[in-house]
Amino acid sequence: xxxxxxxxxxxxxxxxxxxxxxxxxxxxxxxxxxxxxxxxxxxxxxxxxxxxxxxxxxxxxxxxxxxxxxxxxxxxxxxxxxxxxxxxxxxxxxxxxxxxxxxxxxxxxxxxxxxxxxxxxxxxxxxxxxxxxxxxxxxxxxxxxxxxxxxxxxxxxxxxxxxxxxxxxxxxxxxxxxxxxxxxxxxxxxxxxxxxxxxxxxxxxxxxxxxxxxxxxxxxxxxxxxxxxxxxxxxxxxxxxxxxxxxxxxxxxxxxxxxxxxxxxxxxxxxxxxxxxxxxxxxxxxxxxxxxxxxxxxxxxxxxxxxxxxxxxxxxxxxxxxxxxxxxxxxxxxxxxxxxxxxxxxxxxxxxxxxxxxxxxxxxxxxxxxxxxxxxxxxxxxxxxxxxxxx
Numbered sequence: 306x307x308x309x310x311x312x313x314x315x316x317x318x319x320x321x322x323x324x325x326x327x328x329x330x331x332x333x334x335x336x337x338x339x340x341x342x343x344x345x346x347x348x349x350x351x352x353x354x355x356x357x358x359x360x361x362x363x364x365x366x367x368x369x370x371x372x373x374x375x376x377x378x379x380x381x382x383x384x385x386x387x388x389x390x391x392x393x394x395x396x397x398x399x400x401x402x403x404x405x406x407x408x409x410x411x412x413x414x415x416x417x418x419x420x421x422x423x424x425x426x427x428x429x430x431x432x433x434x435x436x437x438x439x440x441x442x443x444x445x446x447x448x449x450x451x452x453x454x455x456x457x458x459x460x461x462x463x464x465x466x467x468x469x470x471x472x473x474x475x476x477x478x479x480x481x482x483x484x485x486x487x488x489x490x491x492x493x494x495x496x497x498x499x500x501x502x503x504x505x506x507x508x509x510x511x512x513x514x515x516x517x518x519x520x521x522x523x524x525x526x527x528x529x530x531x532x533x534x535x536x537x538x539x540x541x542x543x544x545x546x547x548x549x550x551x552x553x554x555x556x557x558x559x560x561x562x563x564x565x566x567x568x569x570x571x572x573x574x575x576x577x578x579x580x581x582x583x584x585x586x587x588x589x590x591x592x593x594x595x596x597x598x599x600x601x602x603x604x605x606x607x608x609x610x611x612x613x614x615x616x617x618x619x620x621x622x623x624x625x626x627x628x629x630x631x632x633x634x635x636x637x638x639x640x641x642x643x644x645x646x647x648x649x650x651x652x653x654x655x656x657x658x659x660x661x662x663x664x665x666x667x668x669x670x671x672x673x674x675x676x677x678x679x680x681x682x683x684x685x686x687x688x689x690x691x692x693x694x695x696x
Contacts, residue, residue, distance in 0.1 A: 315688045326414065340570045343540070343560035346477040348573040349610040350356075350389055350485050350553035351584050352638060356610065357577060361478040364459060364561040368534030368542045369401070369424050370480060371467030374460075376496065377487035378447050379432050385492070386412035393430040399468060402427045404509040411506070414492075419504065420466075421496050422531060428652035429466035440464055451479075455486045470534045477557040484544050486556050488530075497546065498531030502571075519545060520567055525572060527579070533567070543565040546577050585614050587627070592645055595621045600645035603627065617618040642669050 310653045344360040355361065389412070391405045401502075403425035407409065411419075413435065420428040433443035444463050451457045457479040463470045487493045500520050504513045515521055517531035527549035534542040540560035546553050556574040561567035586608040602622070608631045611617055617637060618630050629637045 313521040322637040323354040327414055330412055335449060335484060338573055340558070340669070341557040341561055341566045342543075342570045344477045345558045345570055345574060346481050346556070348485065348555045348557075349578075349582065349608075350488060350555050350647065351609045353482070354610040354637070355478065355481075356554075356582055357416050357574065358477065362459065363477050364474045364476060366469060366473065366539035366542075367466040367467055367475045367480060367559070368469075368536045368539040370471070370532050370542050370544045371427075371462055371465065371475075372420050372424065372429055373480070373487055373497075373532055373544060374447060374451060374462065375432060376428055376485050377415060377419050377483070377493050377641065378450050379417055379436060380490055380492050382446075383413045383432075384437055385412065385417075387433050387510060389413055389416055389435040391427070391431050392434055395427050395434060398427040398430045398466070400426045400466070401514065404506060405431060405503065408508040418496050418499070418502055422499050422514055422515050423501055423504075424533075426466040429464075433465040451483065456481055457482055460541065462492060467536070468537075469538045477559055478545055480557045480559075481487060482556045483545065484557075487547055488555070494530060497502075497532070517543075517545070519571065525575065527575075527650045529658045535564070543567040543571055544566075545571050547579075549579050549604045552579060552582060552584050556682045581613055582610055582612050584608055585617075587619070587629070593619075593621060593627065593642060595625060595642075596623075601627075601642035603640055604643055605640075607638055607640045609636055 307400040310480055338357060340359055342359070344363050344365050346355045346358040348354065349356060370566065391409045391411065393407045393409060396405055401424045403419035403423050405425075405427045411431070413432065413531045416425075416428040416432050419433065426556045430440060431541070433440045437443035439444050441463075443465055447458070447462055447465070451460055460475040460479040460483070461472060462475075463473045467473065470576040488497070498520070501512055501514050504511050514535050515531075518578060519525040519528045520531060525547065526617045527547040529546045531543065531545040540562060541564050542560065544557045545556045547556070554575060556571045556578075558567045558570045560576070561570060587603060587608045588606055589603045591602060595601060607629070611631055615632050617632070620628050620630070621642065622628060626639050627642050627684075628639045631637050
């Protein structure tokens with residue numbers, strides 16, 4: 306009896322170490338994400354899905370992260386090679402500068418670089434005046450652009466650089482959406498991630514360096530770009546993009562009390578995203594059928610973000626919308642379906658087999674190799690067995 310008792314205790318003790326701990330729920334994970342910033346948010350850049358937010362839709366002052374919006378607007382509406390004549394108004398801009406001189410001629414591309422990398426307020430004003438004639442006209446054009454082209458609803462800017470004005474406001478959610486849109490542009494992404502650039506101006510020859518510490522002084526694995534900001538009324542603000550293992554994230558922090566605090570919060574947000582989430586997609590080559598057994602397919606890849614290791618299900622609505630759901634029933638993504646092209650033109654037989662041709666080719670040959678190896682082993686074994694029996 307005593308031996309049986311000892312055996313039961315040993316088995317119970319071993320089970321504690323062998324059995325995996327139950328996965329944390331969302332509430333448990335979020336409780337550990339203690340942030341000092343008044344507002345913060347982490348978004349999957351591919352899907353636009355918000356993974357975590359703290360006051361994500363509360364109106365706040367953005368400071369210099371405003372320049373993200375100014376930059377993408379200038380890239381899409383201006384000629385980057387065109388020379389801009391710097392005005393007296395631009396030259397006298399307050400705050401951080403690239404020290405432009407009145408009458409100096411600088412390319413629009415160089416002004417965007419000076420504005421994003423070195424946070425030049427003078428460069429931002431020169432861009433605004435060149436594109437719209439004045440700062441006020443540019444602000445109206447920029448607001449219209451953000452609403453109609455990007456789709457933000459809680460942002461209103463009155464200048465191109467983020468200097469304080471009580472009417473100059475945004476939200477963490479809107480800033481993430483603006484950055485997500487901008488990052489799709491290769492020119493913007495290149496400048497956004499530039500660490501250093503030689504600057505040759507009329508009165509200022511130097512090398513300008515990014516002000517974003519995660520790109521330089523405090524490197525973080527996977528960071529691809531960023532913009533910081535500060536005015537006393539806004540506190541410290543920061544936007545950061547990062548990529549790792551196929552997951553692309555955008556982190557936004559607003560109104561941190563100190564400079565290091567906004568970086569600490571950003572690191573926590575990125576760690577949270579990279580630890581707990583993954584992005585997958587359903588390819589347009591996936592063949593699907595509705596209740597009427599009509600063949601359907603996507604017109605473009607449908608990306609969705611799920612918890613790491615989470616199983617998802619798909620369903621097709623009566624209006625032929627493909628819906629991806631998580632284990633708890635929440636909607637992860639949806640997209641309209643169209644009639645599939647005739648069989649034999651790139652459609653795989655099912656969503657489970659919607660891989661690229663290269664992967665399918667490798668898979669088929671791998672299975673063939675396994676079968677051939679198995680047959681070889683069986684054949685050799687049979688011969689050896691037969692010879693053994695003979696002797």
